[in-house]
Amino acid sequence: MPMLTTLLSKLLGLSERPNRALSIIKDFPIPMLDGTELLADRYLPHGDPDASGPVVLMRTPYGRGGVLGRIHANLMAGQGLQVVVQSTRGSFGSQGEFRPFQTEREDGVATAEWIRQQPWCDGRLAMAGGSYVGHTQWAVGPYLEPPLEAMCLAVTTSNFVPNFYPGGTFAADDMVSWSAIIGLQEEPFAALPKPWQLRRTQAAMRGLPLGRADQAAIGKEVKFLQDVVAHAGQDDGYWKGRADHSEALPTLTVPTTMVSGWYDPFLKAQLEDFKALGAAGHPSRITIGSWRHGEPASLKVILSDQIGFLKATFDGDPAPLQRAPVRIALQHSGQWLDFDQWPPPSNPVEFFTTGRGKLAAKAAESSAESFDYSPDDPTPNIGGPLLMGESKQRDNAARESRPDVLVYSGEPLEQHLDVIGELQATIFLRSTHPKLDVFVRLCDVDPQGVSWNVCDGVLRLTDPAEAAEVREVTVQLDPTGYRFQAGHRLRLQISAGAWPRYDRNLGTAEALATASSGIPNRIEILSGTDHPTTITLPIWKP
Incomplete structure (x- = not known):
């Protein structure tokens, strides 16, 4: 892993740092308010478990290994950042029921408060990550006192509801695909390509009724799909405070940085977040490339953006943060353009x-x-x-x-x-x-x-x-x-x-x-x- 971290640091253009015997404390429990324990890994940049400093928290339903742990957290720790990666409720060893979007506010705030009470945290806490790991930031940022030091938000939004029901429709492809993934992700060999499973999932999203798409795709119920199907076409406020934290957005004073892509399904909502923060007097910054959601080509920009933002925040050096609020790739021009606002004058x-x-x-x-x-x-x-x-x-x-x-x-x-x-x-x-x-x-x-x-x-x-x-x-x-x-x-x-x-x-x-x-x-x-x-x-x- 030190060799991989070194190679990635060079690829991203990050400064070389001496080997500080980076180490990981794995599978330690963090108690929630109801007594449920959620497991986490702690990445120590100096190898000293008693050393106190700022902490970067990432809360994920996808497991603490993979890209998030092996690359994202390791790279951050290699740059001197102490990182805690936690499995959300009911996923990858954490106790409780895995039901996306339901308890991230309560669990996230409880986790943040617990970390701040530990002797190895000096009270400064930031959050980072993308997609659902970005949602877990929005579920904490507007509600935590004292506030986070920073939020690093890639390909995500404060309000997922428009992506569940775009224009009042139902996003069948995205909802059934993601439900199948999270429904199978802890089974043996889940990470290996399975063409037959892909075909089965595609058939399920095309079939009727959609209330049985989870059974058709993977042979069992997925609570998230049942939730999102049950509330389709209903303006019942069910998702407020769960998948929708947009009402709390104007109160957010946490410095934020964002990355998205022109073909990312969350781009439209993320730009609404960006504009709302600016209108509330809390400007952010955003970078938009010619990417789809999770495209490997976006990883370099996301990691560089988040690591640079966190280091500048914790070091108290505003110089690296001085850039245009909006930076976009103009497709088919070979150019990156900087603007002071979104949308730019046109x-x-x-x-x-x-x-x-x-x-x-x-x-x-x-x-x-x-x-x-x-x-x-x-x-x-x-x-x-x-x-x-x-x-x-x-x-x-x-x-x-x-x-x-x-x-x-x-x-x-x-x-x-x-x-x-x-x-x-x-x-x-x-x-x-x-x-x-x-x-x-x-x-x-x-x-x-x-x-x-x-x-x-x-x-x-x-x-x-x-x-x-x-x-x-x-x-x-x-x-x-x-x-x-x-x-x-x-x-x-x-x-x-x-x-x-x-x-x-x-x-x-x-x-x-x-x-x-x-x-x-x-x-x-x-x-x-x-x-x-x-x-x-x-x-x-x-």
Whole structure:
């Protein structure tokens, strides 16, 4: 392990430090308020268990080994940081029931207070990590007194609920995939690739009813999937204080640093966190690369960002923290750009659909195009921000060749077009049945005619409407930083689904857990001056 730590330090450009006999105290219990004991490992940078200093806490449901322990914690300790890695309730030796998002606030605060009482902690405590390990930070940071010294938040958010139910749909692919992983992660050989299990999980997310997807995927119940399915379509406040800590965000005074990726499913919510902190007078900083969730290429930036932030915080040296609040990779430009705010200043430009499948700078005469959506043959997803599977940019030919996808294309660009910021589409439609999903996707069509997805958004319509009633719908797309190169074309897709990324819209009022059949729908998209269906792009110029 010392050799691996040395190699990683060199790769990340971290300063060389002499060997200080780094050691680990494993499997020590930390008591919770109800008497449950959660196991933790303590990484000692100096090898002295009695040495007192600041502590970095990471709370994880994925086990204390793997990337988090063997790489993240070891590398931090190799840089002189004392680290405690704890298994959350009911996972990897910790007592209690493993039920994600349910007790992280209580357990996290109890853990933080216990660590501060130990003689080897000088009272200074920070937290670090990504994804669910980032959630466990949000479950502590706003509620702990005195506050944490720092929070290092990678590919995560204070509010996971929009990722459970994007636009009011159900994120079937992400929810079933993650449920299968956590349901099997402590079984023998769980870390080894299992193609047959992947196929079984994919079949489960495509099947009905979704309330039995855990049984279909792994042959047993997963409490998290049951929780998230049971509360789909309900504004009952169930997740507040569990998976949603956004209401406490304005009170957070802890210095924070963030990292995300353009194809990370938590990017949109993480940018909302970033903006909310700034609005509350507690600015953060964020780095966004061209990554998907968990992409190995992002690891170097995440580790460098978090280690540098923690060292500067504990050393009391603000110099390494002096950088632009926003640093982004402008896709397909080879450039990193710095900004003082998100979104950066831009010029909003509307592009209009026409009845001839065109995307134009001006509205044309009134027109309408129709398509039929069938829940028995739902419109498939290709690419985009997913936790697992084929994400990022993909050739969209298979989607665009279907009769249930409308395609509108612009003329070849005469010069580069840089789109940086937040996007939205305004769609005018009418439908045979009122319950439907509206999925909008922006694509980049290269000179060879290949259509590559850039960003997209979905909205589930549940309000009653008459068959002849025209409805105006606003769909928020995921944010992006993207260069459409000269000679490429903009393309807008409009459809009624992206399955199984989102559950198929069955068009009925039956609960998600038990629904097993649906009704087809005919959908008409209107264009023209009276009903201008548009996409608004934030055009950036240096």
